[in-house]
Amino acid sequence: xxxxxxxxxxxxxxxxxxxxxxxxxxxxxxxxxxxxxxxxxxxxxxxxxxxxxxxxxxxxxxxxxxxxxxxxxxxxxxxxxxxxxxxxxxxxxxxxxxxxxxxxxxxxxxxxxxxxxxxxxxxxxxxxxxxxxxxxxxxxxxxxxxxxxxxxxxxxxxxxxxxxxxxxxxxxxxxxxxxxxxxxxxxxxxxxxxxxxxxxxxxxxxxxxxxxxxxxxxxxxxxxxxxxxxxxxxxxxxxxxxxxxxxxxxxxxxxxxxxxxxxxxxxxxxxxxxxxxxxxxxxxxxxxxxxxxxxxxxxxxxxxxxxxxxxxxxxxxxxxxxxxxxxxxxxxxxxxxxxxxxxxxxxxxxxxxxxxxxxxxxxxxxxxxxxxxxxxxxxxxxxxxxxxxxxxxxxxxxxxxxx
Amino acid sequence: xxxxxxxxxxxxxxxxxxxxxxxxxxxxxxxxxxxxxxxxxxxxxxxxxxxxxxxxxxxxxxxxxxxxxxxxxxxxxxxxxxxxxxxxxxxxxxxxxxxxxxxxxxxxxxxxxxxxxxxxxxxxxxxxxxxxxxxxxxxxxxxxxxxxxxxxxxxxxxxxxxxxxxxxxxxxxxxxxxxxxxxxxxxxxxxxxxxxxxxxxxxxxxxxxxxxxxxxxxxxxxxxxxxxxxxxxxxxxxxxxxxxxxxxxxxxxxxxxxxxxxxxxxxxxxxxxxxxxxxxxxxxxxxxxxxxxxxxxxxxxxxxxxxxxxxxxxxxxxxxxxxxxxxxxxxxxxxxxxxxxxxxxxxxxxxxxxxxxxxxxxxxxxxxxxxxxxxxxxxxxxxxxxxxxxxxxxxxxxxxxxxxxxxxxxxxxxxxxxxxxxxxxxxxxxxxxxxxxxxxxxxxxxxxxxxxxxxxxxxxxxxxxxxxxxxxxxxxxxxxxxxxxxxxxxxxxxxxxxxxxxxxxxxxxxxxxxxxxxxxxxxxxxxxxxxxxxxxxxxxxxxxxxxxxxxxxxxxxxxxxxxxxx
Numbered sequence: 027x028x029x030x031x032x033x034x035x036x037x038x039x040x041x042x043x044x045x046x047x048x049x050x051x052x053x054x055x056x057x058x059x060x061x062x063x064x065x066x067x068x069x070x071x072x073x074x075x076x077x078x079x080x081x082x083x084x085x086x087x088x089x090x091x092x093x094x095x096x097x098x099x100x101x102x103x104x105x106x107x108x109x110x111x112x113x114x115x116x117x118x119x120x121x122x123x124x125x126x127x128x129x130x131x132x133x134x135x136x137x138x139x140x141x142x143x144x145x146x147x148x149x150x151x152x153x154x155x156x157x158x159x160x161x162x163x164x165x166x167x168x169x170x171x172x173x174x175x176x177x178x179x180x181x182x183x184x185x186x187x188x189x190x191x192x193x194x195x196x197x198x199x200x201x202x203x204x205x206x207x208x209x210x211x212x213x214x215x216x217x218x219x220x221x222x223x224x225x226x227x228x229x230x231x232x233x234x235x236x237x238x239x240x241x242x243x244x245x246x247x248x249x250x251x252x253x254x255x256x257x258x259x260x261x262x263x264x265x266x267x268x269x270x271x272x273x274x275x276x277x278x279x280x281x282x283x284x285x286x287x288x289x290x291x292x293x294x295x296x297x298x299x300x301x302x303x304x305x306x307x308x309x310x311x312x313x314x315x316x317x318x319x320x321x322x323x324x325x326x327x328x329x330x331x332x333x334x335x336x337x338x339x340x341x342x343x344x345x346x347x348x349x350x351x352x353x354x355x356x357x358x359x360x361x362x363x364x365x366x367x368x369x370x371x372x373x374x375x376x377x378x379x380x381x382x383x384x385x386x387x388x389x390x391x392x393x394x395x396x397x398x399x400x401x402x403x404x405x406x407x408x409x410x411x412x413x414x415x416x417x418x419x420x421x422x423x424x425x426x427x428x429x
Numbered sequence: 430x431x432x433x434x435x436x437x438x439x440x441x442x443x444x445x446x447x448x449x450x451x452x453x454x455x456x457x458x459x460x461x462x463x464x465x466x467x468x469x470x471x472x473x474x475x476x477x478x479x480x481x482x483x484x485x486x487x488x489x490x491x492x493x494x495x496x497x498x499x500x501x502x503x504x505x506x507x508x509x510x511x512x513x514x515x516x517x518x519x520x521x522x523x524x525x526x527x528x529x530x531x532x533x534x535x536x537x538x539x540x541x542x543x544x545x546x547x548x549x550x551x552x553x554x555x556x557x558x559x560x561x562x563x564x565x566x567x568x569x570x571x572x573x574x575x576x577x578x579x580x581x582x583x584x585x586x587x588x589x590x591x592x593x594x595x596x597x598x599x600x601x602x603x604x605x606x607x608x609x610x611x612x613x614x615x616x617x618x619x620x621x622x623x624x625x626x627x628x629x630x631x632x633x634x635x636x637x638x639x640x641x642x643x644x645x646x647x648x649x650x651x652x653x654x655x656x657x658x659x660x661x662x663x664x665x666x667x668x669x670x671x672x673x674x675x676x677x678x679x680x681x682x683x684x685x686x687x688x689x690x691x692x693x694x695x696x697x698x699x700x701x702x703x704x705x706x707x708x709x710x711x712x713x714x715x716x717x718x719x720x721x722x723x724x725x726x727x728x729x730x731x732x733x734x735x736x737x738x739x740x741x742x743x744x745x746x747x748x749x750x751x752x753x754x755x756x757x758x759x760x761x762x763x764x765x766x767x768x769x770x771x772x773x774x775x776x777x778x779x780x781x782x783x784x785x786x787x788x789x790x791x792x793x794x795x796x797x798x799x800x801x802x803x804x805x806x807x808x809x810x811x812x813x814x815x816x817x818x819x820x821x822x823x824x825x826x827x828x829x830x831x832x833x834x835x836x837x838x839x840x841x842x843x844x845x846x847x848x849x850x851x852x853x854x855x856x857x858x859x860x861x862x863x864x865x866x867x868x869x870x871x872x873x874x875x876x877x878x879x880x881x882x883x884x885x886x887x888x889x890x891x892x893x894x895x896x897x898x899x900x901x902x903x904x905x906x907x908x909x910x911x912x913x914x915x916x917x918x919x920x921x922x923x924x925x926x927x928x929x930x931x932x933x934x935x936x937x938x939x940x941x942x943x944x945x946x947x948x949x950x951x952x953x954x955x956x957x958x959x960x961x962x963x964x965x966x967x968x969x970x971x972x973x974x975x976x977x978x979x980x981x982x983x984x985x986x987x988x989x990x991x992x993x994x995x
Contacts, residue, residue, distance in 0.1 A: 206827040256648070
């Protein structure tokens with residue numbers, strides 16, 4: 027702990043991962059990878075794990091991957107903590123049994139959420155950070171919520187002049203009504219609005235390709251809707267481009283103007299859409315090489331030479347537009363789809379906490395930004411933001427009551 | 430009296446006693462694992478114990494050497510006698526430390542639940558007390574041969590380790606019963622509060638799959654409670670309701686297992702059903718019941734518990750369940766089936782067409798016809814799907830939605846689901862050779878097999894197009910006196926359509942072997958292995974080629990498969 031060679035005290039960074047999300051496991055990988063990459067001279071990383079139950083834990087054991095495989099029995103070796111939703115606590119509060127009243131606080135300077143998906147990337151935990159008045163990295167509440175809803179992010183990005191594919195949202199409540207009597211008419215509405223098959227069905231607020239199905243006929247659309255609604259309260263249907271290429275770009279906050287990384291083309295094993303397995307289970311990584319797990323392990327082509335430079339530039343400039351329009355902060359990854367028949371580039375989605383923080387894109391950018399430096403920048407932005415916010419007046423005193 | 434020699438002897442024997450206690454702590458947990466797998470039923474545990482000859486050999490060997498060594502030494506070199514005991518105590522420590530840890534190294538690992546801890550601790554206490562008494566006795570009456578006497582009695586104690594567990598279990602039983610009833614009443618209160626429509630499912634086979642499918646369908650339109658895996662006992666259900674039932678759940682799909690006559694009745698007192706499905710009455714678990722009539726009686730307790738204005742869905746392809754519809758008619762009684770010959774059907778599945786992706790089918794219900802598809806294969810699974818379809822429609826769900834949900838249905842895993850995968854998906858123990866390359870079609874039917882299911886799975890294997898066809902199975906269990914014949918019959922059928930058979934474990938080895946041979950499969954195409962893992966290693970490193978089809982039929986828990994050594 028203590029001080030570094032410059033005499034400055036190292037800041038304690040709570041790296042938070044896990045969470046109540048289908049992408050729990052991936053978040054653990056992102057979190058553990060990230061801790062190894064943090065600059066040890068400037069930061070003192072502190073792992074905080076949110077179990078699938080929603081309980082928070084901290085302790086050095088969390089750094090060991092075997093801990094997660096030995097759950098739930100290994101949970102007894104770590105300390106349960108929480109963040110109280112009130113300003114000025116100064117860190118995480120240790121939860122203890124009711125008899126032992128002397129609950130103490132683990133001091134934390136900066137919170138670094140490394141969650142993917144629900145409750146961690148969707149503004150929920152960001153809301154808690156705001157209430158607790160702590161410094162945290164990445165998007166604020168608004169950016170997180172917008173980023174999580176595939177529908178709302180599209181609508182806003184579209185308003186800023188970036189092309190998007192048409193879509194139709196089906197809510198779970200309309201399917202649940204009258205024990206499913208309206209499913210067929212809802213399906214007919216979708217077909218009327220979007221036209222021909224194949225169609226793409228996905229949960230409205232989820233990443234990681236979970237629940238995503240390509241439907242080629244009416245019956246498949248019915249079951250695809252039910253499948254997506256298993257994971258979310260809303261499903262989104264989009265047309266499926268015949269010939270397309272996925273293109274991803276990462277965007278990083280900068281004091282003046284956000285900067286875009288090089289582009290990548292993720293490669294699927296089947297020649298079709300990327301599956302969860304493609305994203306996280308395939309990969310060419312050797313066992314034990316932690317730096318290449320999770321999103322970093324995906325088979326991909328970074329900055330492909332045969333891709334039209336104009337398309338690359340368009341993707342990078344759209345990405346910056348989307349980043350700003352969606353009020354994003356820190357580092358995000360923005361996914362596009364290129365219709366190879368007419369060259370139109372469509373915004374698809376934004377990941378406000380991208381897998382492996384997209385470090386693999388930044389280390390190949392010109393000039394390269396290595397993971398440690400990337401994290402330094404993300405934390406610096408968070409600190410600046412926190413300072414700026416503290417200068418905003420929050421109280422006007424009691425006046426109305428005195429009347 | 431307390432001379433130096435006495436003190437030395439006392440310390441040495443105390444040390445040896447410590448090694449014995451340590452041995453107990455390691456060994457008792459291993460027996461505990463099997464007691465737990467037998468649901469703390471000491472009759473079943475005893476049966477397993479004697480059938481497997483699970484007597485101790487390792488500890489007893491040390492004791493025997495101790496007896497002989499101490500005796501001889503006492504006669505020829507008395508001053509060395511204490512050293513012999515010290516050495517052997519050290520050896521016993523070593524032997525104990527080499528025992529496997531049942532909490533990590535087993536297919537169904539030991540879970541040290543509160544109950545398991547209570548039993549274990551009580552057994553440990555009584556064992557230690559017995560050991561103390563043995564020591565006192567040895568010093569009092571056999572002081573001259575104190576070491577020999579100690580080792581003799583230690584030998585007896587070590588042989589009785591499982592007995593200590595069984596007796597502790599028996600002693601704690603009334604306490605556990607009281608505790609259980611307390612929990613069960615809490616569960617009843619929760620259920621009353623949430624007040625879902627309870628749908629009970631029982632049957633000799635197919636009940637778990639039907640539960641999974643039905644819960645999946647109902648879950649598409651309303652929050653639905655159901656139990657995970659095959660939890661189907663009174664206590665299992667109690668725990669699930671207490672831990673997982675949430676306000677707002679509209680349906681509760683509960684699986685009810687019949688362990689003996691009266692057990693379903695008892696479960697119905699916990700979760701009174703508004704509707705029920707009986708999938709089949711068959712020859713499973715005959716060991717527990719004795720005769721099919723008793724099975725029928727036990728399963729009939731479910732339709733009996735459904736009120737007059739409730740719903741009853743039964744399998745028309747099974748004579749016994751068809752009889753239930755006649756004996757206990759409800760306001761809405763639906764008979765479903767795949768065969769019209771057995772009698773009239775309310776819900777009928779036909780035009781069944783298996784493909785490499787799943788099965789296309791048509792369903793007729795109340796004069797209306799529907800087309801459907803499922804990823805699952807085999808007649809038993811289609812029958813389960815039909816049962817779920819009938820019940821979901823009876824609950825008021827739109828048939829179109831039910832069929833859409835059925836398209837998505839994946840059973841919990843290992844229920845005859847075609848999985849196209851790579852050969853490397855077999856995780857065995859590496860044996861130096863590289864994993865073979867290529868894709869295979871894997872048919873997992875690795876759960877509690879029965880004669881009907883086994884045959885259907887083989888037919889699915891036969892109907893699939895591919896390179897070579899492989900059967901991996903330990904055979905079927907719990908079939909009572911028919912077990913040998915049923916396994917042999919299944920193996921005979923398998924021999925006609927397999928290119929390779931792998932027999933796992935020794936439980937049904939002889940029956941399967943004779944069936945395969947009589948069916949005409951060459952000896953070199955039959956392989957015997959000890960564990961499933963070994964079978965997988967063989968497939969991954971030595972056998973499989975691109976395009977092969979592998980059926981994994983039945984995967985038994987440790988209890989049956991392994992031949993543990995004690």
